[in-house]
Amino acid sequence: MKSEVRNVMTIDLKWMLLTTTFTIACLFHNQLFAQSAIELFNRAGESYKAKQFRESADDYEKLLSQNFKNAEVYYNLGNCYYRMDSIGKSILNYERALKQSPKDEDIIYNLKLAKLKSVDAIQPVPQLALITWWNNFISYNSSKGWSMLALVTIWLCLLVIVFYLFVWRRKILNLFAMLLIVVSFSALSLAIIQHEHEVRADLAVVIVRNTFVKSAPDAGAGDLFLIHEGAAILILDRVGDWNKIRLEDGKVGWMRKEGFEII
Secondary structure (H helix, E strand, O other): OHHHHHHHHHHHHHHHHHHHHHHHHHHHHHHHHHHHHHHHHHHHHHHHHOOOHHHHHHHHHHHHHOOOOOHHHHHHHHHHHHHOOOHHHHHHHHHHHHHHOOOOHHHHHHHHHHHHOOOOOOOOOOOOHHHHHHHHHHOOOOHHHHHHHHHHHHHHHHHHHHHHHHOOOOHHHHHHHHHHHHHHHHHHHHHHHHHHHHHOOOEEEEOOOEEEEEOOOOOOOOEEEEEEOOOEEEEEEEEOOEEEEEEOOOOEEEEEHHHEEEO
């Protein structure tokens, strides 16, 4: 019996040792990985300051490939491409940065500058003022920002309820709690809507210098119009390597997928 117990204990100890070693190895790997990302980010910044924009862009692209995707990386990458006069990729990365941080004034300003260098002066189809206001209101904050507002207001609501139950019973506190609940659920709804906008895969930017948009998903089809890098497009349909697109002015046609990237 003692022998059997000792064997089981030995197995348990070996298992615990293996588990602990694996956990430490994972933590060590993650720490090295994070340190490597920080070094890569700093190196990209130094390259940018030295006007080595290609090298800087390559390092930022490596960070994105390692899933370090945030507004700062996209914004800096957009700056690199702007300096290299690659307007399509510059606009693309500014748009991606804006999704992460909708209120960032630097991103908004640089995106406007980049769009001014775009060849195509496409006038969007006019929308109702109410729809425009609603879209701007939702995009005022990121999904994380709306979620944080929902979380803060629900906690405030709980504090008000506790205060009402144990300190000061007044109707105004009930009304205040109800108002906070409404704000919390409204913010949560806005977070869901904004998240759907952030992850949608039908908004794209043309990244090639120029390309003809075809009348059908075929290289031999007739040319409808010419578009240049930086143009914003909406993906409507896909047939193999071809995508049916719509411009902001309502024009519709087909182009190959290598001509654009999803925002």
